[in-house]
Amino acid sequence: MRRLSSAFVLTVMAGMTLGLAENSAVAADDYAFDMVHSSVSFKARHLDISWIHGRFNEADGKFSLDRENPEKSTFELTIKADSIDTNNKARDEHLRQPDYFDTKQFPTIEFKSTSTKAIDGGYEVTGDFTMHGKTKKVTFKLMGGKELEFRGTKRVGFSTELSLKRSDFDFDKKNIGLIGDAAIILIDCEGVRK
Amino acid sequence: MPDLLLYLHAIVATGISAVVVTLAIGKKRTPGGTSRNQAACILATAVGLMVGYGVLEFQPNWPPTNGLDRFLTILVPAVIVIEILAIVARVPSWFAWLLRIVLGAISGRVLLHGSVYLNPDMGEWTAIQAWAVLALSGVLLIAEWLLLSELARRSEGRSITLTLSFATLAAGIAIMLAGYIKGGAATLPLATACIATTIGSCFRAGSTRMQPIIGIAIIGLFGLTGIGRFFGQLSMVDALTVVLAPLLCWVTEIRPLLRPLHGRPTWVIGLLRLVFVGIPLVVILIMAKQTFDREMAPLLGML
Numbered sequence: 001m002r003r004l005s006s007a008f009v010l011t012v013m014a015g016m017t018l019g020l021a022e023n024s025a026v027a028a029d030d031y032a033f034d035m036v037h038s039s040v041s042f043k044a045r046h047l048d049i050s051w052i053h054g055r056f057n058e059a060d061g062k063f064s065l066d067r068e069n070p071e072k073s074t075f076e077l078t079i080k081a082d083s084i085d086t087n088n089k090a091r092d093e094h095l096r097q098p099d100y101f102d103t104k105q106f107p108t109i110e111f112k113s114t115s116t117k118a119i120d121g122g123y124e125v126t127g128d129f130t131m132h133g134k135t136k137k138v139t140f141k142l143m144g145g146k147e148l149e150f151r152g153t154k155r156v157g158f159s160t161e162l163s164l165k166r167s168d169f170d171f172d173k174k175n176i177g178l179i180g181d182a183a184i185i186l187i188d189c190e191g192v193r194k
Numbered sequence: 195m196p197d198l199l200l201y202l203h204a205i206v207a208t209g210i211s212a213v214v215v216t217l218a219i220g221k222k223r224t225p226g227g228t229s230r231n232q233a234a235c236i237l238a239t240a241v242g243l244m245v246g247y248g249v250l251e252f253q254p255n256w257p258p259t260n261g262l263d264r265f266l267t268i269l270v271p272a273v274i275v276i277e278i279l280a281i282v283a284r285v286p287s288w289f290a291w292l293l294r295i296v297l298g299a300i301s302g303r304v305l306l307h308g309s310v311y312l313n314p315d316m317g318e319w320t321a322i323q324a325w326a327v328l329a330l331s332g333v334l335l336i337a338e339w340l341l342l343s344e345l346a347r348r349s350e351g352r353s354i355t356l357t358l359s360f361a362t363l364a365a366g367i368a369i370m371l372a373g374y375i376k377g378g379a380a381t382l383p384l385a386t387a388c389i390a391t392t393i394g395s396c397f398r399a400g401s402t403r404m405q406p407i408i409g410i411a412i413i414g415l416f417g418l419t420g421i422g423r424f425f426g427q428l429s430m431v432d433a434l435t436v437v438l439a440p441l442l443c444w445v446t447e448i449r450p451l452l453r454p455l456h457g458r459p460t461w462v463i464g465l466l467r468l469v470f471v472g473i474p475l476v477v478i479l480i481m482a483k484q485t486f487d488r489e490m491a492p493l494l495g496m497l
Contacts, residue, residue: 090489094373098260098425104318105260105425107310133259170259172376174251178195 028066028073031156031191035059038189040079045180052179054095056109058083063191065145065156070118075125075142077187079109099175106132121145122158134169138162147193154193161186195494196375201382204249208383209390212242216394231398232281236406238391240274246383252376261305261421262380268304270384272297273413277406294409298336301413302328305420335416338441342408345443351404353464355392357440357471358411359385364475365419365428365436371479371486374426377418384414415440432478442470 041055061077081103084095096103113127114137122143129138144158165181167173219234247266254263276297280290303312310316312324319327342354366381388411392404419437422428446463 088493090493093427094490094493097374097427098262098377098421099373099375102260102425104311105309107316170255174197174376 028064029154030064030194031062032194033059033061033077034155034190034192037157039187040077041186042183043186044183047178048180052086054084054086056080056083057085061189063158063189070123071116073113073116073123075111075113075116075127077111077189081107081109081131099172102132111138125160129164131164132169132171136168138164155190156193157188157190159186159188196370196379200250201379204246204379204382205386207249208242208246208386211245212238212387212390213394214238215241216391216398220395220398222398229281229284231395232406233278234398235391235395235404236274236277236281236410238394239387239407239410242387242390243270243383246386247380250379250383252380261309261425262377264304264307265380265417265421269297269301269413269417270410273409277409281406294339295336297413298339299332301335301417302331302420305417306424309424311424331416331420334437335412338416338438339409339412341441341444342412343405345447346404346408348447350460350464351408352392352395353460353467354440354443355388355404355407355411356464357443357467358408358415359388359392360468360472361436361439361475362388362411362415362418364439364479365415365422365433368432368436368478368482369418369422369426369428371482371490372422372427372429373490374422374428377422377426380421381414381418384411384418388414432482435474435478439471439474442474443467445470 035058038059038061039055040059041053043051043053046052056079058080059077061075063075064073066072081101082096084092084101084103086092086095095101098105108130110130111127113125115126117124119141122141122145124139125142126137126139128135140160140162142158142160145156147154147156149155162185163182164185166183167176167181215238216234219237220231221228252262252266254266256263256267258264258267273294276290276293279285279293280287306312306324306328310318311327312319314321314324342358345351346354362381362385366378366385368378369381370378388407391407395404416437419428419433423430423433446466
C-alpha cells in the first residue's frame with residue numbers, strides 16, 4: 001500500500017514537472033529596452049538639398065519574443081517627445097512648440113504592435129504609431145533577433161528604418177517646405193531579458 | 195516661416211468685413227448707444243474673425259486637439275454667445291456678469307486641457323501648482339474684465355478696446371518672435387476685428403461703452419497669450435506684461451491727472467491711454483526682437 005502511494009505521488013510529480021517544462025518551451029521571452037545601448041534617431045530634408053539629423057534622448061520600450069509562434073511576438077516603444085535633440089538648443093525649443101511636435105500637448109510618441117510575421121532575418125511588424133495626437137497603422141521590417149548571453153544576461157538586438165510623413169500626423173502643413181514632409185526614423189534597440 | 199503677404203490679406207479682409215457689417219447693421223448716430231449697435235459690433239467682430247481665420251486657412255479640429263483649437267472652438271464662441279445674450283436677450287446684468295465670471299474662471303482649464311500641466315504624472319506641475327495657476331489666471335482675467343468694464347462705464351470705451359487690441363497684437367508678435375508662428379498669427383484677425391469694429395462704431399452710434407468688444411478682446415488677449423506662454427516660448431514676464439498693460443488705461447483716472455484732463459476732448463484721453471499702455475508693449479517687443487536676433491535668426495539660415 002505504501003509502495004502504491006509513493007508510486008502515485010512520484011507519477012503526479014513527474015507529470016507536473018513535464019507539464020511545466022512544456023509550458024516553458026512555448027512561453028514568450030520578455031525583454032526590456034536597454035536604453036544605454038539603444039537609440040531613436042531621425043533625419044529630414046532641409047531645403048531638399050541636405051539632411052538634418054536628430055535624436056530623441058529619452059525612450060523606453062519592451063518586447064516579447066515567441067520563437068515558436070512568431071505571430072505572438074509583441075513590440076512596444078514610448079518616446080518622450082520633449083527629449084528631441086538636434087544639437088542646436090534654439091532649434092530644439094522651436095521643434096517642441098505647437099508648430100511642430102507640441103510637446104506640452106503631446107508629450108509622448110508611441111508604438112504598439114498589433115501583428116507580427118516572421119521574415120528572413122527578422123520580423124515584419126505592424127502596429128499603431130501615435131504621434132502629435134494622431135494614430136496611424138505602420139508596417140516595418142525589424143531586422144535582427146539574434147540572442148547573446150553576456151555576463152549572465154541574455155540580450156537581443158533589432159534595427160529598423162521607417163519613413164513617416166508629418167502631414168499624416170496633423171503637423172501644420174504650412175511648416176512643411178523648408179523641412180521636408182517625410183522623416184526617416186532609425187531605431188536600434190537592444191533588449192535585456194527579464 | 196511667417197507669410198507676411200498672407201497676414202496682410204487676412205488683416206485687410208478682416209478689417210473690411212468687420213467695418214462693413216458694423217455700418218450695415220448699426221443705426222446711424224443715436225445718443226447713448228443702442229442695443230442694435232452693440233449687437234452689430236458683436237456680429238461684425240464675429241464675421242471679421244471668421245473671414246480672417248478663413249484667409250489664414252485655420253481649420254481647428256473638432257473635437258479640439260490642442261490649445262489653439264480649444265481657444266477657437268470653445269472660448270471665442272462662448273464669449274460671443276454671452277455678449278449676444280447680454281444685449282439681445284436682455285438678460286439681467288448680474289446674470290450676464292455671472293456668465294462672464296464663469297467663463298473667466300474656466301478659461302485656463304479649457305486651454306490647458308489634456309496638456310502636461312494638468313497631469314501630475316508628467317512632472318511639469320503638481321496638482322496644487324496646477325490649481326494655483328488656474329485660480330490666479332482666472333482671478334486676473336475676471337479682475338481685468340471688471341476693471342476695464344467699469345472704466346468704460348465711467349468714460350468713453352473705444353480707447354479701451356483699442357488698447358486691448360494693441361496688447362493682443364503685441365502678444366502675437368512676441369509669440370511669433372519666440373518661435374510659435376501660427377499662435378502669433380492667430381492674434382491678427384482678433385485684434386483687427388476689434389479695432390475695425392471700434393472704428394466702425396464711431397460712425398454708427400454716439401458714445402458706446404463697447405462692453406461686448408471688451409469681453410471678446412479680453413478673452414482673446416488672455417487666451418492667446420496663455421497659449422503662447424504655456425505651449426510656446428513666451429516668457430512669463432512678457433505674458434504678464436501684455437495681459438496687464440491695458441489696465442494702465444486707469445492712469446487717466448488717477449487724481450493728479452483728473453484735473454488737467456477735465457474737459458478735454460475724449461480723443462485726448464484716449465490717446466493718453468494708448469501711450470501709457472503702448473510704452474510697456476513697445477519695450478516687450480524690442481526685447482523680443484533682440485532675443486529673436488540672438489537665438490532664432492541664425493536658425494532661419496540653418497533650419
